[in-house]
Amino acid sequence: MYKFKLIDKVSLILVIIGAINWGLIGLFNFNLVDALFGQPTNLIGRIIYILIGVSGVDMLMLLFKTKKL
Incomplete structure (x- = not known):
């Protein structure tokens, strides 16, 4: 079984937020990211989207790593 790394857990949380x-x-x-951090032209909002x-x-x-196991 694949053990989740910290980066995988953080990525999963960000994908859920997205x-x-x-x-x-x-x-x-209603765009939650815009409401919290400003329009995408705002640097912080753009970083969140990235x-x-x-x-x-x-x-x-x-997904491809876990399919191989």
């Missing part, structure tokens, strides 16, 4: 944010956008047209995107790639790699 999924909840997209759900809120789809259901209520981290969530990188986390998605990490979760994709995790």
Whole structure:
């Protein structure tokens, strides 16, 4: 069984936050990241979006790692 590393756990949390944010956008047209950190033109908001995107790639790699086991 694959043991989750710290980076995998952090990535999973960020992907969940991203999924909840997209759900809120789809259901209520409410962007949680923008509400908390400002519009994407704000540096902090852009960094959050970048981290969530990188986390998605990490979760994709995790999927392939666990399939090999």
